Structure formats: structure tokens, C-alpha cells
Amino acid sequence: MTLDRRSFFTRSCLAAASMAVGPKWLAAGLFDRRSSSAADTVFVVVQMAGGNDPLNTLVPHSDPVYQAVRPRIRLAPSQTLRVDARYGLHPSLTNLHRYLDSGKLAIVQGVGYPNPDLSHFNSMDYWNRASLVPKATGWLGDTLDQLYASERTPLLHSLAIGSELPPAFESGSVTTPALLNAETFAFPYHAADPADDTAQRAAFPVLLAPVGAANADFVANIGSVLLQDSTAIQTAAASYRPSVLYPDGDLASGLKLVATVISANIGPRLFWVTQGGSYDTHDSQRGLQGQDGLLGELDAAVGAFYEDLRGHGQAERVLLMTWSEFGRRVEENGSAGTDHGAASLLFVLGSRVRGGLFGSPLSLTDLDPDGNLKYTTDFRQVYASILSRWIDTDPVPILNGSYPTISFV
Amino acid sequence: MSSNTWNRQRAAHLFRRAGFGARPAELDAAVAAGREEAVDRLLSFQSVSTSSLDARLASLGFDLTTFFADDDPRRYQQFAALQRWWYLRMIYTPRPLEEKLTLFWHNHFATSWNKVDNAPLLYAQNQLFRSLAIGRFRDLLLGIARDSAMLFYLDNNTNVKESIQENWGRELLELFTMGVNRYTQQDVRAAAAAFTGWTNQPDPPYAFVFDASEHDFGDKTFLGQSGPFDGTDVIEILSRRPETAEFVTTKLARFFLGFPPRRTLGRRLSDVFLSSGGSIRSVVRVILLSEDFDESADRCDQVKSPTELLVGALKHFDTETNAAPLLDYAPLVGQSLFLPPNVAGWPAWTAGSRRWINTGSYLWRLYFANDVAAARPGADGMSWDHRLYFPASIRTADELIDWLAERLNMLPPAPQLRRALHDYLAQMGPFRWNPDEIADRWGRGAARLMLSSPQYQVQ
Numbered sequence: 001m002t003l004d005r006r007s008f009f010t011r012s013c014l015a016a017a018s019m020a021v022g023p024k025w026l027a028a029g030l031f032d033r034r035s036s037s038a039a040d041t042v043f044v045v046v047q048m049a050g051g052n053d054p055l056n057t058l059v060p061h062s063d064p065v066y067q068a069v070r071p072r073i074r075l076a077p078s079q080t081l082r083v084d085a086r087y088g089l090h091p092s093l094t095n096l097h098r099y100l101d102s103g104k105l106a107i108v109q110g111v112g113y114p115n116p117d118l119s120h121f122n123s124m125d126y127w128n129r130a131s132l133v134p135k136a137t138g139w140l141g142d143t144l145d146q147l148y149a150s151e152r153t154p155l156l157h158s159l160a161i162g163s164e165l166p167p168a169f170e171s172g173s174v175t176t177p178a179l180l181n182a183e184t185f186a187f188p189y190h191a192a193d194p195a196d197d198t199a200q201r202a203a204f205p206v207l208l209a210p211v212g213a214a215n216a217d218f219v220a221n222i223g224s225v226l227l228q229d230s231t232a233i234q235t236a237a238a239s240y241r242p243s244v245l246y247p248d249g250d251l252a253s254g255l256k257l258v259a260t261v262i263s264a265n266i267g268p269r270l271f272w273v274t275q276g277g278s279y280d281t282h283d284s285q286r287g288l289q290g291q292d293g294l295l296g297e298l299d300a301a302v303g304a305f306y307e308d309l310r311g312h313g314q315a316e317r318v319l320l321m322t323w324s325e326f327g328r329r330v331e332e333n334g335s336a337g338t339d340h341g342a343a344s345l346l347f348v349l350g351s352r353v354r355g356g357l358f359g360s361p362l363s364l365t366d367l368d369p370d371g372n373l374k375y376t377t378d379f380r381q382v383y384a385s386i387l388s389r390w391i392d393t394d395p396v397p398i399l400n401g402s403y404p405t406i407s408f409v
Numbered sequence: 410m411s412s413n414t415w416n417r418q419r420a421a422h423l424f425r426r427a428g429f430g431a432r433p434a435e436l437d438a439a440v441a442a443g444r445e446e447a448v449d450r451l452l453s454f455q456s457v458s459t460s461s462l463d464a465r466l467a468s469l470g471f472d473l474t475t476f477f478a479d480d481d482p483r484r485y486q487q488f489a490a491l492q493r494w495w496y497l498r499m500i501y502t503p504r505p506l507e508e509k510l511t512l513f514w515h516n517h518f519a520t521s522w523n524k525v526d527n528a529p530l531l532y533a534q535n536q537l538f539r540s541l542a543i544g545r546f547r548d549l550l551l552g553i554a555r556d557s558a559m560l561f562y563l564d565n566n567t568n569v570k571e572s573i574q575e576n577w578g579r580e581l582l583e584l585f586t587m588g589v590n591r592y593t594q595q596d597v598r599a600a601a602a603a604f605t606g607w608t609n610q611p612d613p614p615y616a617f618v619f620d621a622s623e624h625d626f627g628d629k630t631f632l633g634q635s636g637p638f639d640g641t642d643v644i645e646i647l648s649r650r651p652e653t654a655e656f657v658t659t660k661l662a663r664f665f666l667g668f669p670p671r672r673t674l675g676r677r678l679s680d681v682f683l684s685s686g687g688s689i690r691s692v693v694r695v696i697l698l699s700e701d702f703d704e705s706a707d708r709c710d711q712v713k714s715p716t717e718l719l720v721g722a723l724k725h726f727d728t729e730t731n732a733a734p735l736l737d738y739a740p741l742v743g744q745s746l747f748l749p750p751n752v753a754g755w756p757a758w759t760a761g762s763r764r765w766i767n768t769g770s771y772l773w774r775l776y777f778a779n780d781v782a783a784a785r786p787g788a789d790g791m792s793w794d795h796r797l798y799f800p801a802s803i804r805t806a807d808e809l810i811d812w813l814a815e816r817l818n819m820l821p822p823a824p825q826l827r828r829a830l831h832d833y834l835a836q837m838g839p840f841r842w843n844p845d846e847i848a849d850r851w852g853r854g855a856a857r858l859m860l861s862s863p864q865y866q867v868q
Binding site for chain 1: 708709710711712740741743750751760762763766767768769770771772773775776778779783823825826828829830832833836837850854857858861862863864866867
């Protein structure tokens with residue numbers, strides 16, 4: 001189901017809400033929550049939900065099997081962006097191709113986990129929690145707990161763009177705000193009556209004092225976090241001047257908000273944006289509604305984000321990783337699409353990334369019993385590398401085990 | 410409070426948990442009737458006429474039974490109509506426990522439109538939950554095993570003897586009856602084999618059919634018993650298992666209590682389930698009359714699910730609605746009807762109610778509070794006639810606060826809630842009460858703050 005936001009916002013009181021800087025009584029929150037220094041590294045996750053097809057992303061165009069089993073959706077060598085004699089990138093990925101050439105982009109091939117589960121839900125859960133068995137917390141939530149749970153005053157360390165909190169951020173004690181955009185992430189305005197609005201905004205925080213009931217107090221604490229963070233984020237957004245023109249779309253506007261908060265340096269180190277639309281391309285994979293269009297949107301949005309960070313002198317601090325819960329079947333299906341598969345690939349982008357291809361090349365003939373690509377790199381190796389070498393924290397408790405790191409960072 | 414206490418607060422708690430809240434007159438009647446009688450009235454909903462609800466729904470002209478072609482955009486409109494239809498039932502029903510239990514069964518046998526893709530099938534499934542809401546669990550299981558939406562959702566319609574598909578068989582054991590790790594993989598295989606050939610017609614209306622040519626008639630060993638079992642046999646066996654009694658009654662108790670039942674109640678519920686032939690009515694009655702339920706009233710600390718919040722608020726304000734605005738809010742506050750996150754349902758109902766709340770979802774609860782309190786008389790979507798709502802007798806701020814707390818089925822306001830409302834009302838000028846004029850500001854503003862408060866988010 002898609003939410004028609006236009007009709008929603010014209011109907012709600014938000015229609016006339018303007019973006020304004022929060023009142024003085026909240027301004028203190030901005031400083032309470034400031035925590036990072038300019039040197040702190042930042043990690044941005046972009047989720048490509050639905051199961052992106054790796055073989056039409058990093059295309060093994062010279063492999064005769066690839067050309068043979070995908071008669072309708074294959075890309076010819078000349079259509080791809082050259083990587084080497086064996087591989088080319090999907091033609092939508094012009095920015096990423098440029099970053100690969102300049103050594104800023106790493107592509108990790110064959111990412112997966114043992115005994116692949118072709119269910120979207122289970123597979124996403126594994127990736128979100130960095131665990132193949134049920135677990136209550138997420139890997140980034142665990143990271144936040146490990147880094148910041150001992151703080152006496154909770155500060156703002158993370159941000160997820162979207163209406164729901166990604167399970168990766170579920171945590172014992174550190175709250176990650178989830179927001180659609182800066183404009184709506186504010187105490188609601190009562191547009192018809194400014195005096196009433198002022199009185200409401202003054203009275204609401206009084207409601208948030210603890211009452212001694214665990215869940216009510218939990219809600220109240222979330223309310224306090226919300227007021228503090230919304231003020232900080234709105235203040236940052238009000239004065240932000242992007243150094244590039246971002247393309248249209250939710251992914252680009254989400255990344256723009258991430259760049260805003262990074263540049264404002266108000267604390268957060270972990271960010272999450274989920275690309276809308278689904279890579280679950282069971283049919284009509286080629287074309288603007290399919291993977292071609294989605295990769296194009298991804299490339300344009302990530303390209304604008306990276307250039308914007310460079311323009312603000314922030315690119316050195318930032319590492320961006322994409323992920324998708326699984327790859328797709330080697331051969332195309334009867335409806336010019338591909339069915340759920342196993343091993344996938346992911347991108348890691350950043351000024352301090354060591355670029356190039358990582359992970360062993362995939363065999364299109366040595367497949368698992370379900371006929372899927374065998375993974376060659378456990379996704380937890382990628383997490384371990386980022387945790388230890390970029391976020392600078394011990395990956396072992398978070399991943400519940402030790403995984404070899406990869407030298408892309 | 411002792412367990413014998415029966416008063417307005419306890420009655421309000423009963424109506425919140427077993428329904429979506431109550432009007433003052435309903436509370437008066439429940440207090441006068443006594444606790445046991447109040448519970449039995451809620452349970453005896455089948456004798457309550459739904460004619461006014463039926464008339465309201467009929468006037469909206471929802472078509473929930475026509476099957477549209479795959480590419481027909483009316484499929485989406487029909488799905489929206491189905492969601493509205495159910496919200497309206499919950500808001501305006503004279504049988505609150507029927508709808509509350511239907512919501513429980515929707516979560517228990519979670520089935521998503523995302524995969525089923527046919528609103529008429531989910532409509533039929535929802536009616537199945539309603540008709541058997543307090544029936545025998547075995548009948549509900551058999552009904553859901555033959556339910557077309559479920560046959561699609563867990564793929565049993567492709568479960569054939571030559572190529573067994575375990576999805577339904579596994580979830581039947583893991584999520585619907587016994588609970589995880591209380592059976593073997595061989596039991597899963599046997600259950601799946603027993604349901605081979607339980608499929609649906611390939612075309613609308615996709616009715617259930619038993620395809621004998623695809624059924625495995627051979628002997629199976631299931632939970633230590635052997636025989637040429639078919640799906641009905643498996644359901645009979647599962648319905649009598651103590652693990653099923655424990656798993657299902659614990660989940661029901663947790664839904665109403667907000668915490669797992671104490672050992673004494675847990676044992677009693679299993680006994681009642683097994684001795685009554687799986688009577689859901691008997692189990693729910695014991696839960697609602699238990700000491701654990703009294704304790705849940707004293708704690709009053711279960712975070713309301715998004716559906717309880719949206720439905721309850723409109724009920725508490727006598728809002729006139731066509732439920733369309735709720736569809737915008739539902740995904741933002743974290744629960745869209747007929748779109749559970751997966752077959753395990755919404756995790757907050759099993760893993761703890763605070764999972765409903767994050768900065769995003771609470772924020773959208775605040776927006777919702779604002780919209781409900783700002784609704785004008787006669788407005789589309791949500792209409793609230795505040796002039797009829799507030800009584801002319803109110804003379805002081807505290808009277809207004811107490812009166813609203815009662816109408817919203819809240820506990821007596823905590824000091825900070827009272828202070829916030831006093832602060833707010835003081836900023837709005839010296840308190841006067843004139844329902845025709847001033848209510849618009851003070852009444853609406855106070856209502857909005859109450860709806861926004863952490864105390865209103867819990868029940």
C-alpha cells in the first residue's frame with residue numbers, strides 16, 4: 001500500500017505548518033545532545049530492499065553462461081560500464097563507475113551467509129540483527145549500546161530516515177529517532193491559532209515527567225528525546241545549503257537530510273536510509289519500473305550525496321554501505337524477471353575507502369542445491385571490517401563471534 | 410486494591426482491554442451489574458443486535474466481495490474499503506469483545522494482503538474470525554486450514570504429495586498451536602503431508618477444494634501417533650495437546666493482561682481449555698475474572714496498540730468518521746490492518762508493548778491527537794461537534810480535566826498531567842466555560858493534551 005502523502009498533508013493540520021526554529025525552552029536540548037567531534041567517523045547504511053540482482057549489477061558479461069541463461073534481460077558487454085575484461089557495471093551506475101575508477105568505491109561480491117533462506121523476512125532479519133538465530137536487538141543497536149549505553153544523559157548518536165525504525169537499530173538502551181523528513185519531525189502545529197500553539201508547546205513537556213509506571217515513563221522518555229532531536233534537526237535543516245542539486249525522490253531527500261545532519265555536526269554517527277520501491281524483480285526486471293530504474297535512482301542519489309559531502313568538507317568522515325537481503329536466481333524466469341536467490345553484492349563508498357573488487361568471483365555453474373550462487377563472503381565479515389576499522393569498536397560481542405576483516409577500509 | 414474491588418476504574422479497565430473503551434453510561438451499568446455480570450454481558454455479544462452498525466456500513470456501499478482483475482486499480486480501492494470497514498466496525502460496534510477477539514485472531518493467524526492480494530479473501534477470513542471468535546479453537550483451526558487467504562499466504566495451495574511444501578505445516582505447529590521447539594522436523598513433514606491436496610480453485614472465488622489426486626493417503630507418524638492422517642486428523646490431535654492449550658491460552662492472556670499469566674492462572678487456563686474442548690469463551694472468561702486481570706488494572710501500563718489508540722480516541726470523542734483518515738495514520742503509527750509484518754504477527758503483542766513506540770510512531774500519535782481534537786463539526790473524514798460534547802455544568806479547570814479523564818477512560822490524572830493542563834489553560838486566559846464559544850479553544854486544547862500524554866498511550 002502506498003500512502004498518498006499529498007492528500008494526507010492537505011487534510012491534516014500540517015498543511016499550514018511552516019518550518020520554524022524551535023522555541024528557546026528547547027534550545028538547551030541541542031547542546032545536551034551534541035556529542036561527536038569533527039574527527040568522529042560516520043557510517044551511512046542504504047538498504048536496497050527486495051533482493052537486488054547481483055548479476056545485472058556487476059555484470060559478468062564475458063561469461064557465456066550469463067549470456068545463455070538470460071536471453072531477455074542480459075546486458076551485452078558493450079552496454080555495460082567497463083570494469084575489466086570480465087566485468088562491467090550496469091549502465092545506470094555512472095557515478096558509481098566513476099568512483100570505482102577513482103578508487104573510492106569497493107564492491108564486495110558474493111555476500112551471503114550459510115544455508116541461505118529465500119524468505120525476504122528471515123533474510124532481512126539475519127542482516128538486521130547480524131544473527132542467523134532469533135535475537136531481540138539489531139547490530140547497530142548493539143553497536144550503540146556498546147559505545148554509548150553508559151552515558152548519563154542520552155545523546156543523539158543515530159538517525160533513521162523513514163516512518164519505521166529499522167530492526168537493525170533495536171537496542172537495549174539507546175534510542176534511535178526515526179523520521180520521514182525534518183519538516184514533519186516537530187511537535188505538531190495548530191495552524192489556526194498561534195496563541196494556542198504556543199500554549200500547547202509550553203505545556204506538552206510538562207506531561208513528560210515520569211509517573212512511575214514503566215511503559216508510560218518509556219513513552220515519556222521517547223517524547224523528550226523527540227522534542228530535543230527535532231529541535232536540533234530542524235535547526236540544522238533550516239540553515240543548510242546543499243553544495244549540489246539533489247535529484248527528486250525519497251532516497252535523495254533522505255540522503256540530503258543525512259548530509260544536513262552530518263554537516264551540522266550535532267552528534268549522530270550512524271544513519272540509515274531505505275530506498276523506496278523494491279528490488280524484488282520477479283517480472284519486468286529491465287526498464288524504469290524495474291532494476292534499471294532503481295539502480296539509476298540509487299546512483300543519482302548517492303552521487304549527489306557524496307559530492308555534497310565533499311562540498312562541505314565532510315567526505316573524509318563518511319563511509320556509506322549498501323545492502324540487500326539476498327541476490328537472485330542465475331537464470332531468468334518466464335516473465336523477464338528473476339526469482340529469489342542467495343549470494344548478493346554490496347557497495348562501500350567513501351573518500352578513505354580502498355576501492356576495487358573484493359570477495360571471490362562467483363561461479364555461475366557451481367551452484368548450491370537450490371540452484372543459487374554460493375556465497376563467498378559472509379556479510380558479517382563486512383560488518384566486522386566496518387565496526388573494527390571504521391567505527392572503531394570491538395565487533396566480537398556485536399556479531400557474537402570473530403570474523404575475518406576485509407581490506408576495503 | 411483488593412481483588413474484590415469493583416468500581417468505575419475497574420470497569421473502565423475491562424472495557425479498554427476487552428473492547429476499545431466505554432461511555433459513562435456503559436460504566437454506570439457495568440458497575441451496577443457487578444463484575445461477573447459485566448464480563449458475561451461482554452461475552453454474550455451474540456445476542457446483541459448490530460442493526461445500527463449494519464445500517465451505517467451499508468450506507469457506505471463498500472464492495473468487499475467482487476474479484477477484480479489483476480491489473481484493475483479498483484483492487485487498491487477495495488483493499489482500502491476493507492480496512493475502513495473493519496475500523497468502522499471497531500469504532501461503532503455494540504459488540505466490542507467480538508471485534509477485539511477478531512483483532513487477536515488476525516494477529517494470531519496473521520495473513521497479509523501483500524501476498525494474498527485479494528481483499529475479498531481477507532474479508533472472508535475476517536468474518537471467519539468474527540464468527541468463531543469465542544467458539545471452539547478446533548473449529549477455528551479447521552476453518553483457517555481451509556481458508557483461501559491462508560492457503561495462498563502459507564502456500565498450502567501448492568502443497569502436493571509429489572512435492573511437499575512445508576510452509577503451512579510448520580507455522581501450524583510453530584505459531585498457531587504448540588509453539589516452537591515442541592515438535593520435530595519429522596512432525597512438520599507429517600503435518601505437511603497430511604495437508605497435501607488441501608488447495609483452492611485456481612480462479613475466483615478461489616474456493617477451498619480437496620484434490621484427492623494430490624493427497625498423500627499413506628500412513629504418517631505425527632507426535633507419536635501413526636495412521637493414514639489427513640489434515641482434519643492433525644487438527645484433532647493438535648487441539649488436544651497440552652502444549653497447544655498452554656501456548657494459545659498464554660497468548661490470549663498476554664493480549665488481555667499485557668504480561669504473561671502467573672503460574673496459577675496459566676495452569677488454570679490450560680485446564681479450562683482442555684476440559685472444555687477448547688472453548689475460547691471459557692478461557693477468556695477466566696482471564697477477565699482473574700486476579701492477574703485485577704493486577705493489570707492496578708498497573709494500567711500496557712502501551713496501546715496503534716489500532717486501539719486510533720479506534721479508542723474516535724470512540725472517546727464521539728467522533729463521526731468514515732475511517733478514511735485512519736488509513737493515512739495506520740502505517741505511520743506502526744500498524745496497518747491486514748498488513749502484519751509477517752506470519753508471526755506484530756511483535757509488540759508477544760515481545761512487549763513498548764515495541765509500538767519509537768520517536769517516529771509517538772510523533773505520529775501526537776499528530777493524530779492534534780487532528781482528532783481539531784476536527785470541526787461536519788468536516789469530511791472526521792467530524793467532532795465539541796458543542797455537544799462538553800457539558801455546560803463545568804465551572805473550573807479541574808472539573809474540565811476530571812471530566813475529560815473520565816470520558817477518555819483514563820486513570821485519575823497524574824499531577825504532571827494536571828499541571829500541564831493548568832499551565833495550558835492559564836495561558837489561554839482566565840477560565841470561563843461557555844460551551845458555544847470557549848469550548849472551542851479550552852476544550853479542544855485540553856483534549857489534545859490529554860490525547861498526547863504518555864498516560865493516554867497506556868491502558
